[in-house]
Each structure stands twice: as C-alpha cells, then as structure tokens.
Amino acid sequence: MSRTGHAELASTDNIGSLSRAGDLFQLLRDGKARTRAELALTTGLARSTVASRIDALIASGLVGPAGEATSSGGRPPSRFAFKPAARVVLAVDVGATHVIIAVTDLGGKILSERRLAQDVAEGPEAVLGRIITDATSLLAVTGRTSKDLAGVGIGLPGPVEHATGMPVKPPIMPGWDGFDVVRHVQGSFPVPVLVDNDVNIMALGERTAHWPEHDNFLFIKVATGIGAGIISSGQLQRGANGTAGDLGHVRVPRGDDVLCRCGNYGCLEALASGPAVARALAAQGVQAESGADVLSLVAGGNLQAIQALRQAGRDVGDVLATVVNLLNPSVIVVGGSLGQAGEHLMAGVREVVYRRSLPLATTHLRIGLSMAGGQAAVLGASQMVTQHVLSPAVIEASLQAAG
Amino acid sequence: MSRTGHAELASTDNIGSLSRAGDLFQLLRDGKARTRAELALTTGLARSTVASRIDALIASGLVGPAGEATSSGGRPPSRFAFKPAARVVLAVDVGATHVIIAVTDLGGKILSERRLAQDVAEGPEAVLGRIITDATSLLAVTGRTSKDLAGVGIGLPGPVEHATGMPVKPPIMPGWDGFDVVRHVQGSFPVPVLVDNDVNIMALGERTAHWPEHDNFLFIKVATGIGAGIISSGQLQRGANGTAGDLGHVRVPRGDDVLCRCGNYGCLEALASGPAVARALAAQGVQAESGADVLSLVAGGNLQAIQALRQAGRDVGDVLATVVNLLNPSVIVVGGSLGQAGEHLMAGVREVVYRRSLPLATTHLRIGLSMAGGQAAVLGASQMVTQHVLSPAVIEASLQAAG
Numbered sequence: 018m019s020r021t022g023h024a025e026l027a028s029t030d031n032i033g034s035l036s037r038a039g040d041l042f043q044l045l046r047d048g049k050a051r052t053r054a055e056l057a058l059t060t061g062l063a064r065s066t067v068a069s070r071i072d073a074l075i076a077s078g079l080v081g082p083a084g085e086a087t088s089s090g091g092r093p094p095s096r097f098a099f100k101p102a103a104r105v106v107l108a109v110d111v112g113a114t115h116v117i118i119a120v121t122d123l124g125g126k127i128l129s130e131r132r133l134a135q136d137v138a139e140g141p142e143a144v145l146g147r148i149i150t151d152a153t154s155l156l157a158v159t160g161r162t163s164k165d166l167a168g169v170g171i172g173l174p175g176p177v178e179h180a181t182g183m184p185v186k187p188p189i190m191p192g193w194d195g196f197d198v199v200r201h202v203q204g205s206f207p208v209p210v211l212v213d214n215d216v217n218i219m220a221l222g223e224r225t226a227h228w229p230e231h232d233n234f235l236f237i238k239v240a241t242g243i244g245a246g247i248i249s250s251g252q253l254q255r256g257a258n259g260t261a262g263d264l265g266h267v268r269v270p271r272g273d274d275v276l277c278r279c280g281n282y283g284c285l286e287a288l289a290s291g292p293a294v295a296r297a298l299a300a301q302g303v304q305a306e307s308g309a310d311v312l313s314l315v316a317g318g319n320l321q322a323i324q325a326l327r328q329a330g331r332d333v334g335d336v337l338a339t340v341v342n343l344l345n346p347s348v349i350v351v352g353g354s355l356g357q358a359g360e361h362l363m364a365g366v367r368e369v370v371y372r373r374s375l376p377l378a379t380t381h382l383r384i385g386l387s388m389a390g391g392q393a394a395v396l397g398a399s400q401m402v403t404q405h406v407l408s409p410a411v412i413e414a415s416l417q418a419a420g
Numbered sequence: 421m422s423r424t425g426h427a428e429l430a431s432t433d434n435i436g437s438l439s440r441a442g443d444l445f446q447l448l449r450d451g452k453a454r455t456r457a458e459l460a461l462t463t464g465l466a467r468s469t470v471a472s473r474i475d476a477l478i479a480s481g482l483v484g485p486a487g488e489a490t491s492s493g494g495r496p497p498s499r500f501a502f503k504p505a506a507r508v509v510l511a512v513d514v515g516a517t518h519v520i521i522a523v524t525d526l527g528g529k530i531l532s533e534r535r536l537a538q539d540v541a542e543g544p545e546a547v548l549g550r551i552i553t554d555a556t557s558l559l560a561v562t563g564r565t566s567k568d569l570a571g572v573g574i575g576l577p578g579p580v581e582h583a584t585g586m587p588v589k590p591p592i593m594p595g596w597d598g599f600d601v602v603r604h605v606q607g608s609f610p611v612p613v614l615v616d617n618d619v620n621i622m623a624l625g626e627r628t629a630h631w632p633e634h635d636n637f638l639f640i641k642v643a644t645g646i647g648a649g650i651i652s653s654g655q656l657q658r659g660a661n662g663t664a665g666d667l668g669h670v671r672v673p674r675g676d677d678v679l680c681r682c683g684n685y686g687c688l689e690a691l692a693s694g695p696a697v698a699r700a701l702a703a704q705g706v707q708a709e710s711g712a713d714v715l716s717l718v719a720g721g722n723l724q725a726i727q728a729l730r731q732a733g734r735d736v737g738d739v740l741a742t743v744v745n746l747l748n749p750s751v752i753v754v755g756g757s758l759g760q761a762g763e764h765l766m767a768g769v770r771e772v773v774y775r776r777s778l779p780l781a782t783t784h785l786r787i788g789l790s791m792a793g794g795q796a797a798v799l800g801a802s803q804m805v806t807q808h809v810l811s812p813a814v815i816e817a818s819l820q821a822a823g
Contacts, residue, residue, distance in 0.1 A: 063466035176780060185780060233660040247746070249657045249664075256652070256748020257636040260781045267742045268776060270673045270686075281776065283673075339670045339742050343650070345659020373671060373684065377579065377588060378663045 041070050042079065042099075042412050050083035050098040071097055073416040078103040079123075079407075101126070104167035105159070106402045107152050107206070110215065110394035111144065111173050113137055113189055113241065118152050119395040120159045123167060123403050125225065127395065129159040137174060140192035141201065149205045168209040168406045169202055170398030172218040174242075179259045182212035188278075189241075209411075211401050213255075215394055216262060219387075220246025221253055222397030223350050227388045233346040236387075237264065239333060239362065240353035241308060243286045249344060264340070265290070269332045285336050289329035291355055298325050312358050323361050330365020337366060338373035345378045352387035359386075444473050445482065445502075445815050453486035453501040474500055476819040481506040482526075482810075504529070507570035508562070509805045510555050510609070513618065513797035514547065514576050516540055516592055516644065521555050522798040523562045526570060526806050528628065530798065532562040540577060543595035544604065552608045571612040571809045572605055573801030575621040577645075582662045585615035591681075592644075612814075614804050616658075618797055619665060622790075623649025624656055625800030626753050630791045636749040639790075640667065642736060642765065643756035644711060646689050652747060667743070668693070672735045688739050692732035694758055701728050715761050726764050733768020740769060741776035748781045755790035762789075 041060055045051065051059075057067045074080035075097070083098035101124035108127075110117040114137070119130040135147055148171075156162060175187025182199040184190055199210045220236035228234055232251040238244055245262040247254040254261050265286035272283030275293075279286075287293055291308015298305040298314070303321050305311055314322035337349060349370075355362055367384055374382075389396055405411060444463055448454065454462075460470045477483035478500070486501035504527035511530075513520040517540070522533040538550055551574075559565060578590025585602040587593055602613045623639035631637055635654040641647055648665040650657040657664050668689035675686030678696075682689075690696055694711015701708040701717070706724050708714055717725035740752060752773075758765055770787055777785075792799055808814060 061466070061469050062464055063469075066464050066466075231660075233664075245746070249652055249659070250655055252653055252655075254636075254652045254747070256781070257634075257750035258748055258780055258784065260778060261636075261652075261746065261748040263745050263748075263778055263781070266778055267745050268673065268738070270671065270676070273673070335671070336742070339739070340746060342666050342670050343648070343664065343743060343746065344657070345661055345664040345666075347660035375663060375666055375669055377661055378659070378666070381661065 041067065042074060042407070043409060045074075045080055045097065045099045046407065048099055048101075050096040052095050052097075056097075070416070073419060076419060077416065079412070099123075105156070105161050105165050106167055106399045107156075107169040108395040108398035108402070109148055109152070109169065109171045110218075110398060111135075111137055111148075111171065112215070113174050116144065116148060116151075117391070117395055118148060118155055119392075119399070120152075120155055120161065121395070121399040123407065125396060125399050125403065127392070127399075129155055130392075130395070131155050137190050137193075141196040141198065145198065145201050149202065153205075163206055166206055166208045168211065168402035169206055170218070170400075170402040171198065171202070171210065171212045172215040172394045172398050173198075173212060174215050176260060176263070177212050177214045179211075179213050179217075179255050182210065185259075209402065209406055211398075211405055213401060214244070214259075216244040217246040217253055217255065218397030218401055219352060219389075219393040220248055220262075220350075220397065221400045222393040222395065223352065223387055223389045224248055224348075225400045226393075226396050228348050228350075231346075231348045233344065233348075235337075235340060235344065235346045235349045236393075237333065237337065237349065237351055237356070238353035239289065239291075239329070239351060239355040241291050243290055243333070243353075245340070247344065249346075264336055267336045267339075269335050271332060271335075285332060289332040289355075294322075294325050294329050294355070297328075298322060308354055312354065315358060315361060326355070326358065326361040327365040329355065330362040330367075331369045332365075333362070334366040334369025335373065337370050341370060341374040341378050341382065347381055347383065349382070349384045350387050351384065352390075352393060357387060357390065444470065445477060445810070446812060448477075448483055448500065448502045449810065451502055451504075453499040455498050455500075459500075473819070476822060479822060480819065482815070502526075508559070508564050508568050509570055509802045510559075510572040511798040511801035511805070512551055512555070512572065512574045513621070513801060514538075514540055514551075514574065515618070516577055519547070519551060519554075520794070520798055521551060521558055522795075522802065523555075523558055523564065524798070524802040526810065528799060528802050528806065530795070530802075531564075532558055533795075533798070534558050540593050540596075544599040544601065548601065548604050552605065556608075566609055569609055569611045571614065571805035572609055573621070573803075573805040574601065574605070574613070574615045575618040575797045575801050576601070576615060577618050579663060579666070580615050580617045582614075582616050582620075582658050585613065588662075612805065612809055614801075614808055616804060617647070617662075619647040620649040620656055620658065621800030621804055622755060622792075622796040623651055623665075623753075623800065624803045625796040625798065626755065626790055626792045627651055627751075628803045629796075629799050631751050631753075634749075634751045636747065636751075638740075638743060638747065638749045638752045639796075640736065640740065640752065640754055640759070641756035642692065642694075642732070642754060642758040644694050646693055646736070646756075648743070650747065652749075667739055670739045670742075672738050674735060674738075688735060692735040692758075697725075697728050697732050697758070700731075701725060711757055715757065718761060718764060729758070729761065729764040730768040732758065733765040733770075734772045735768075736765070737769040737772025738776065740773050744773060744777040744781050744785065750784055750786065752785070752787045753790050754787065755793075755796060760790060760793065 057064045081100045101122045106121045108119045116133045116135045120128045176185045184193040202210045224234045234248040236246040243265040266284040268283045272288045275287045277284035277287035295305040460467045484503045504525045509524045511522045519536045519538045523531045579588045587596040605613045627637045637651040639649040646668040669687040671686045675691045678690045680687035680690035698708040
C-alpha cells in the first residue's frame with residue numbers, strides 16, 4: 018500500500034490489468050445489484066475472471082449479496098452490490114483553534130461527529146495525539162473499531178505538499194513545517210492517510226455535497242486568511258507544488274500603500290481578511306481587533322462595519338474577476354467566517370465580478386454562500402479518502418495483496 | 421460517429437464494455453509489438469475477446485503485424501503494433517491574415533505543410549473554402565487522399581464554443597459568429613472535425629512537443645490580442661463556457677486611465693498588446709502604428725521601443741503573477757509575435773512574476789520562449805484530433821460500427 022497513493026489518484030485512464038477488477042467495482046459503485054453474468058457481459062471480462070474478482074470483493078467486504086436471490090438456499094448468492102457501510106473513513110478538519118472529527122461511511126454519509134477546542138499552535142504531536150485519542154473514542158461510540166477504517170483524511174490550515182502530506186512553512190502552525198503527519202497518524206491507524214490544506218478539502222466537500230454536476234467550480238474562504246480551492250474539469254487542481262488557489266497574496270489595485278505580512282504591498286489578505294477589516298475600522302476609531310469583532314459590529318447594524326465588509330467584498334471581487342476570466346467557473350462559493358456573515362461581503366463580490374469579468378464568462382455564473390458550512394471540510398476530507406481508496410488501482414492492489 | 425465527440429473526450433474513466441477494445445488499443449499506442457496471449461494476460465480480457473478485437477483493429481488499419489513473427493508462412497501474424505501512419509490528420513491554424521495547413525500522421529509527425537496568405541475577415545465560406553481546396557491538394561502532394569483522413573483540427577483566432585465548434589462573437593472575425601464550422605468542413609471531409617481557439621491549441625502543441633512531462637503548463641500569446649491556454653493536471657482546461665484563459669481583459673494596476681476597446685479601463689490588452697505598445701510609442705513621438713512596427717524598432721535598437729516592450733512585459737508579468745499564485749504551473753511559455761521578439765518582453769515578465777508571486781510557487785517555475793514557434797498551433801490541432809479519435813470510447817464505437 019502506498020503511503021498516500023497520489024500517483025494512483027490520477028490513474029483513471031490507467032490501462033492493463035490493474036484496472037480490470039477496479040472497473041468491475043467502479044461499475045458496482047452506483048449501488049445497483051448485478052449478477053456475475055451481467056458483469057461479464059458489461060465488462061467483456063472472462064466469466065472465470067469475474068467470478069474470482071467478485072469473490073475477492075466479497076472477501077474485502079466492499080461488495081455483498083443483494084436482492085431477492087440471496088435467500089435461495091445453499092447456492093452462493095447470485096446478485097451483488099456495493100456496501101458503503103462496509104468500512105468507515107475518519108475525516109478531520111484542523112482549524113486554527115478547533116478540530117472537527119467525523120466518522121463517515123464510504124458514501125460520504127456522516128455517521129458521527131465531534132468538535133474539540135484545540136489550538137493548532139500547540140504543535141503536531143499534541144494536536145495529532147488528541148485527534149487519535151478522540152477519533153478512537155468516536156469510532157467506539159459509532160459502534161466501529163479501527164479495523165473498520167478505510168482511511169483517514171485530514172485538512173490543515175496551511176500549505177501542504179499533497180504528495181507527502183507534509184506542511185510546508187505554514188504561517189500559523191509553529192512546529193508543523195515538514196512534519197510527517199502521515200507517518201505519525203499511521204502509527205495508530207495503519208491505513209492510507211491523505212492530507213491537504215483546508216480550502217482544497219472544503220472545495221471538494223462543498224462541490225460533492227451540493228454542486229456535483231458543476232465541473233468548473235471555485236470555493237473561496239475569507240476568514241483570518243484568504244485562499245481558494247479550484248475544481249476544473251471535475252478535478253481538484255493542486256498545481257505543480259500544491260500551492261494552486263493561494264489568492265491571499267494577489268495584488269489588489271486599491272491596496273498599493275498597504276503593507277502585507279508577506280513583505281509585499283497591496284495583497285488581498287492585507288485588505289480583505291478579518292484582521293485587515295478590523296484594522297481598517299480601528300483606524301476610523303471603531304473598536305475592532307479581529308474578524309469576530311467585525312462580525313459582531315455588522316450583526317449589531319454598525320454602518321461603518323457594514324461598509325468595510327462590503328469594501329472587503331469588492332477587493333475579493335477584484336481578484337475573483339481575474340479568476341473568472343482565467344478559469345471560467347460556473348459556480349463560485351464564498352465560505353469562511355467572513356463569507357458566512359451574510360450578504361454584505363457577497364454584495365461587494367458580485368458588484369465587481371459582474372462589472373469586471375467577460376460577459377461570456379459570467380452569463381451563467383452563480384456566486385453563492387457555502388451550503389455545507391462548517392461541514393464542508395469533513396465532507397471533503399471523506400471524499401478525498403474515498404476517491405483514493407475506492408479508485409481502480411487501489412482496489413486492485415488491495416485485492417491482489419489479499420489474494 | 422458524433423460530430424465533435426467532446427463528451428467522449430472526457431471519458432477516460434468510462435467504465436463497462438465501451439472501454440475494453442479501447443484499452444487494448446491504448447496499450448498498443450506505445451508502439452511496442454505484442455502477441456494475443458500477452459494482450460489477454462495484461463488486460464484480463466478473454467482470449468476470444470482479444471482475438472476479435474485485434475481482428476477489428478487490423479481491419480481498421482490502426483494496428484498491423486509487427487516483429488519477426490510476420491514471416492512465419494500461412495498462419496496469421498502473431499505480434500501486433502500501432503501503425504501511426506495508418507491514417508492522417510489535417511491540422512489547420514487560422515490566423516488573422518494567414519492560414520497554415522499541415523498533414524500529420526497519428527503520432528503528430530508533420531508530413532507536409534503549406535502556408536497561405538488569407539484574411540480571416542473575408543468570412544467563413546471564403547476562408548474554409550480555400551482551406552478545403554488547398555488541403556485536398558496538400559493531401560495529394562503527400563500521397564494520401566481524403567479517405568485516409570482520421571479527422572480535422574482547426575484553430576481559430578477568437579472565442580470558440582468547443583462543444584459545437586462555433587465561434588462566439590469573435591472580435592476580428594466578421595461573419596463567423598455562430599457559423600457551423602464543423603458541418604461546413606464535414607461537407608467535404610466527412611470525418612470528426614474539432615475546433616478550438618488558437619491559443620488553446622498552441623498550448624496543446626507546445627506542451628506535447630516540448631514539455632510533455634509538465635502537467636501544469638501555461639502558454640500565453642502576446643500579439644495583437646493577448647490570451648492564454650491552460651493545462652492543469654495534464655488536461656487542457658476550457659472552463660464552463662470555453663472562455664478559460666482569456667487574460668486580455670484582466671485589469672492591470674498601471675492602466676487605470678487607459679480605456680480598452682471592451683469598454684473597461686486598464687485591461688492588459690490595452691497596455692501590452694502590439695497595437696497598445698505602438699500607441700504608447702506614438703504618444704512619445706516615435707513613429708509606430710502596429711506591433712510589427714514595434715518589433716522593427718526594437719530590432720533596430722530603438723531605446724524607447726525596447727523600454728516600451730519591457731514595460732509591456734511587466735504588465736503581462738503582473739497578470740501572470742496572479743496566474744502563478746492561482747494555478748501554480750511549473751512552466752510558462754510566452755509566444756505570439758511580441759513574445760517571439762526575444763528577451764526584452766521576457767525580461768519584464770520575469771522581473772514582475774518573480775517579485776510578486778509566492779516563493780513556493782516560483783521555486784521551480786520556468787518561464788521561457790516558445791520552442792514550437794510557428795508550428796505550435798498545427799501541432800496542437802493534430803494533437804486535439806488524435807486525443808479524440810484514438811480515445812477508448814471513439815475507437816470502440818468505430819470498431820462496433822465497422823463490425
């Protein structure tokens with residue numbers, strides 16, 4: 018078993034024997050029950066091959082008897098279907114000051130969930146140790162054990178080299194740079210462990226749960242930091258080094274004299290993040306120190322705060338207008354704490370995107386708030402794992418190892 | 421046969437019978453000769469299935485006998501390989517004032533090529549009529565006929581709805597808006613006809629010919645217009661409406677008071693295109709009316725022209741810095757007439773991209789001039805066609821129709 022298996026993630030056009038039993042399983046993933054004969058006919062595989070592959074899939078628990086034919090006495094059951102409850106996934110969303118752990122089935126259904134107050138700055142050993150302890154107890158509460166685990170998916174609030182699962186110079190995660198998250202977690206859960214940054218998995222979760230028919234999709238998180246998860250041609254795009262979607266340090270025209278913590282002037286994050294809006298308000302004499310303060314002021318009807326939030330929306334919109342011209346998505350979802358604050362930020366976003374983007378690219382463009390909300394990340398973490406562990410190559414490799 | 425077949429282009433993860441003979445053929449595309457027994461073993465297909473699929477592929481001409489076993493007398497040849505010369509592709513690059521027609525084999529090798537002076541503004545019937553006539557004669561010169569054609573690929577200098585092959589409000593192509601290019605060409609060549617905008621196929625051609633190992637790749641054309649072709653995760657990205665890569669109307673900070681022909685201020689094209697640089701020079705009293713004039717001045721060592729071209733490079737770099745943060749490509753190729761003018765534009769591009777992009781995203785980033793040059797578009801047009809006509813689904817459909 019590969020540690021993270023990302024090479025295989027891209028292997029849907031894999032050819033040769035590796036994909037054969039995988040294909041048979043992919044066919045069954047739609048949940049429909051089929052007989053061996055139907056499977057042989059549809060796949061073109063030899064009958065003997067189908068029989069042995071089905072036996073292996075049944076032994077793995079991923080496929081089981083289905084339909085009325087199961088009651089026909091001593092003969093082996095003749096119809097088979099995917100069993101999403103066969104295994105479970107541990108889906109973990111690590112935020113700056115919280116952790117959400119969810120147990121899902123292989124269909125992405127959340128079976129149980131737990132939220133912990135936990136500061137990511139305490140370092141990887143403390144945070145991952147807490148996650149492992151709480152996940153073990155959550156599995157027990159759900160009536161499952163670590164033996165049922167198909168994999169673990171983790172979202173972290175910083176850049177992650179997806180191929181290795183290691184954080185790369187994450188600004189708000191002291192002690193995590195280059196830490197081997199995968200190996201550490203596999204010490205307790207010896208299953209595939211996949212790690213990505215939080216915005217990528219939020220994009221995956223939001224799209225899977227609410228916009229599955231949209232292949233060109235963008236999720237932007239506006240909170241203490243600003244970042245985006247990009248889905249193009251139905252696939253999450255990470256770029257050559259895993260930094261795709263990092264919009265926080267794109268220059269915004271309005272900000273030429275605003276210094277960012279990165280050392281450049283005019284970065285989006287220096288203008289439109291929660292702390293940046295709070296600073297702008299403080300400079301006007303309004304008492305605000307954090308994004309949370311801004312949201313309280315807005316909720317209380319403070320006009321300066323509402324205007325500042327709308328202006329932050331315009332700045333975000335400025336960058337999104339470029340993104341729309343470049344990527345031509347059909348849906349943009351705005352999430353994160355500021356994004357979830359209602360229509361003030363969104364109004365600014367829409368105003369600029371529709372003014373500055375190409376008409377052809379915005380005719381059918383929808384811009385909306387996150388519907389998955391606080392669950393986007395764990396839904397995405399689960400999806401990241403099932404995309405991998407149920408992929409043709411991985412299914413086949415695990416069957417060969419078992420057989 | 422579908423007219424353009426774009427649904428199938430995305431079907432590499434297709435499951436079931438459609439992909440079986442396709443997979444067998446994909447296996448052979450590497451050029452290696454294999455026996456029926458080897459193919460059965462590798463694919464898991466029944467021997468009888470392999471035998472009938474090989475017969476069908478031989479009948480289609482795509483696969484033929486290979487290796488020493490062919491001389492073994494009356495028995496059917498026992499080893500088989502892909503024959504790239506079996507069929508040819510017509511690859512057409514339509515520019516504003518020229519057309520390049522190439523005949524390639526199924527491996528993308530250019531067999532013959534012809535360049536015509538032709539104004540795209542004469543309208544689709546005149547231009548396509550000329551292409552059909554000249555392509556027929558070029559085929560004859562190459563010793564082939566239209567019966568050998570596997571498909572036709574056409575790049576047009578304007579937005580194209582890829583799914584239908586129709587131009588959409590192309591600014592420099594009067595008479596082409598909504599014209600049914602595919603049907604018109606199929607009147608003479610009844611084969612799959614695929615149409616895309618020129619920058620997308622230049623990206624495809626440049627990457628296939630010179631950067632095949634780079635899955636995150638950007639080609640930017642800087643000429644009379646400015647646009648980009650995006651390859652992410654190894655796949656050309658067109659976006660939801662086919663407008664992805666349209667960078668010409670992204671706002672550049674420096675340009676707030678420069679009106680663009682699109683009605684907005686500060687668009688990249690209003691600052692850094694050939695005509696824009698010429699206008700800026702003319703305003704300084706230097707005689708220049710077009711991009712070609714700018715290039716002549718630069719070639720003659722005119723310092724103002726060199727400075728203006730370098731500034732255009734900085735403006736392009738401003739937009740590319742955002743693109744780098746957003747998409748994290750490992751290679752950016754600058755093409756188009758201004759891009760091909762040497763290092764002056766490139767110096768400006770590099771200066772800003774390396775200053776404004778995230779360090780992590782630029783550590784391994786290469787920015788270079790086009791190596792395919794004037795052949796990028798025809799190489800890409802050929803590649804667009806072979807990706808389609810040799811895809812598993814299309815191969816299988818054609819074999820089923822024949823059988």
